Amino acid sequence: MGDASKKKAKARRRAPPSEDAIYERILAAIFEHRLAPGTKLGEDRLAGIFGVSRARIRHVLPRLAHESVVRLEPNRGAFVAQPTVADARNVFDARRLLEPGIVERLVQRGELRPMLVQLRQHVASERRARAANDTRAIVRMSGEFHMLLAEMAGNALLAKIMRELASLTCLIIALYDKPSVPSCLGEEHGDIVDALAAGDAARATKLMVHHLNHVEKNLDLSVAEPAPVDLESALA
Amino acid sequence: MGDASKKKAKARRRAPPSEDAIYERILAAIFEHRLAPGTKLGEDRLAGIFGVSRARIRHVLPRLAHESVVRLEPNRGAFVAQPTVADARNVFDARRLLEPGIVERLVQRGELRPMLVQLRQHVASERRARAANDTRAIVRMSGEFHMLLAEMAGNALLAKIMRELASLTCLIIALYDKPSVPSCLGEEHGDIVDALAAGDAARATKLMVHHLNHVEKNLDLSVAEPAPVDLESALA
DNA sequence: GACTTGCATTTTGGCGCCAATTTTTCTAGG
DNA sequence: CCTAGAAAAATTGGCGCCAAAATGCAAGTC
Numbered sequence: 001m002g003d004a005s006k007k008k009a010k011a012r013r014r015a016p017p018s019e020d021a022i023y024e025r026i027l028a029a030i031f032e033h034r035l036a037p038g039t040k041l042g043e044d045r046l047a048g049i050f051g052v053s054r055a056r057i058r059h060v061l062p063r064l065a066h067e068s069v070v071r072l073e074p075n076r077g078a079f080v081a082q083p084t085v086a087d088a089r090n091v092f093d094a095r096r097l098l099e100p101g102i103v104e105r106l107v108q109r110g111e112l113r114p115m116l117v118q119l120r121q122h123v124a125s126e127r128r129a130r131a132a133n134d135t136r137a138i139v140r141m142s143g144e145f146h147m148l149l150a151e152m153a154g155n156a157l158l159a160k161i162m163r164e165l166a167s168l169t170c171l172i173i174a175l176y177d178k179p180s181v182p183s184c185l186g187e188e189h190g191d192i193v194d195a196l197a198a199g200d201a202a203r204a205t206k207l208m209v210h211h212l213n214h215v216e217k218n219l220d221l222s223v224a225e226p227a228p229v230d231l232e233s234a235l236a
Numbered sequence: 237m238g239d240a241s242k243k244k245a246k247a248r249r250r251a252p253p254s255e256d257a258i259y260e261r262i263l264a265a266i267f268e269h270r271l272a273p274g275t276k277l278g279e280d281r282l283a284g285i286f287g288v289s290r291a292r293i294r295h296v297l298p299r300l301a302h303e304s305v306v307r308l309e310p311n312r313g314a315f316v317a318q319p320t321v322a323d324a325r326n327v328f329d330a331r332r333l334l335e336p337g338i339v340e341r342l343v344q345r346g347e348l349r350p351m352l353v354q355l356r357q358h359v360a361s362e363r364r365a366r367a368a369n370d371t372r373a374i375v376r377m378s379g380e381f382h383m384l385l386a387e388m389a390g391n392a393l394l395a396k397i398m399r400e401l402a403s404l405t406c407l408i409i410a411l412y413d414k415p416s417v418p419s420c421l422g423e424e425h426g427d428i429v430d431a432l433a434a435g436d437a438a439r440a441t442k443l444m445v446h447h448l449n450h451v452e453k454n455l456d457l458s459v460a461e462p463a464p465v466d467l468e469s470a471l472a
Numbered sequence: 473g474a475c476t477t478g479c480a481t482t483t484t485g486g487c488g489c490c491a492a493t494t495t496t497t498c499t500a501g502g
Numbered sequence: 503c504c505t506a507g508a509a510a511a512a513t514t515g516g517c518g519c520c521a522a523a524a525t526g527c528a529a530g531t532c
Contacts, residue, residue, distance in 0.1 A: 075494065
């Protein structure tokens with residue numbers, strides 16, 4: 001390959017990236033749709049890119065695999081996961097179950113003045129990204145909004161689960177987004193924040209469910225699965 | 237140490253345990269309260285016990301750490317996790333959010349005749365273990381009941397999350413169980429199955445929430461945290 | 473006699489090498 | 503010209519060795 005120079009160029013000069021840093025970097029790349037689903041994540045390749053040894057990479061990949069963000073095939077390597085249509089429905093189903101509860105816990109927490117200003121700032125950033133047509137920022141911040149809500153709900157466990165669901169949702173959008181509409185619906189995040197500011201928990205949860213339904217409906221989940229070719233049964 | 241013979245005795249003669257097998261074995265030991273919270277999980281110790289190389293162990297421990305079942309201290313080793321009181325409350329809070337939804341999804345699935353027989357069999361096994369006063373089996377099967385429900389709900393993602401929550405619950409019971417009452421409440425699992433059999437989703441979810449509340453109330457979560465000695469702030 | 477300091481042992485962390493499997497390419501045949 | 507087979511290259515998986523850090527012990531000192 002003749003792009004050895006490019007690898008060298010991307011390796012940090014004398015910054016030894018920590019293990020968590022590599023983890024976050026790969027996750028961020030997936031979040032921003034810089035790594036397409038199905039992309040092979042070769043060990044040597046990644047080691048060269050980050051300027052670390054292969055052993056370091058071999059610690060990070062299983063971690064990502066455990067969150068179903070990468071798929072680990074024995075003796076073949078790691079690939080960015082390709083959630084099936086069934087997986088996608090499961091993710092949205094789980095989110096419809098979790099996120100209304102997260103919103104409820106957030107309002108029950110009381111004293112959400114400082115949280116509201118942070119949420120408003122985030123929504124404003126989203127609006128700016130949308131105005132600039134910065135697709136990567138739009139998708140990333142859209143996921144971050146939901147992660148922010150979860151972190152504010154005061155339950156670190158739920159926040160961790162929400163992080164994982166947000167990552168998977170990013171992959172799903174990358175795979176099944178209809179080219180027609182920009183996947184991020186206008187001001188629905190802002191509407192949720194407004195309901196929270198009004199202390200109307202019921203409306204906030206209802207808006208959250210509707211929002212999730214809208215996002216899912218804007219995906220093309222009707223496509224037949226990439227032919228689950230079951231040779232054994234097909235040739236019986 | 238003079239117990240080198242005991243290690244050898246426990247090592248499988250000529251059965252090379254797979255990586256998943258080791259994972260499951262350690263998890264099972266935690267489930268059955270054979271490994272107390274805080275126990276150190278030395279690498280070559282485990283390697284000797286399972287008769288595998290240290291490298292194999294070094295792949296399993298991070299996996300368990302990712303589920304918060306073991307705590308990984310840099311340069312110190314792996315320990316069975318010791319969830320704090322706050323962690324415990326978070327776990328039960330998350331379960332109160334998830335499990336009613338799981339029950340709902342189960343009934344909406346329809347055709348639960350075969351599932352009901354399996355659930356009834358499980359409840360019967362639990363009853364038998366309770367009659368035999370087999371504490372380990374009681375705790376293990378109590379967690380397995382909830383995992384079974386989640387797997388039947390038709391959402392593999394929710395099932396995975398429930399598995400993790402069940403593991404953590406086992407640790408929490410091991411840490412905070414009041415010696416007074418056996419932590420597993422009589423026939424509450426059976427009552428939930430009865431409600432499912434009657435097709436009464438509302439009652440089933442209500443019973444589930446009550447059940448979780450009962451389990452939590454039977455724990456001693458009032459103990460003051462082991463003094464989160466924050467030296468920096470204490471000596472300012 | 474108790475505390476501190478220094479050293480030895482044990483354990484984890486990391487790096488490099490070698491074997492196994494897969495994928496690609498080259499060659500021979502139809 | 504295309505297909506099937508085999509050899510070669512590349513990549514993953516695993517094992518062992520070596521360095522770094524932490525713990526426990528022992529000796530020295532006040």
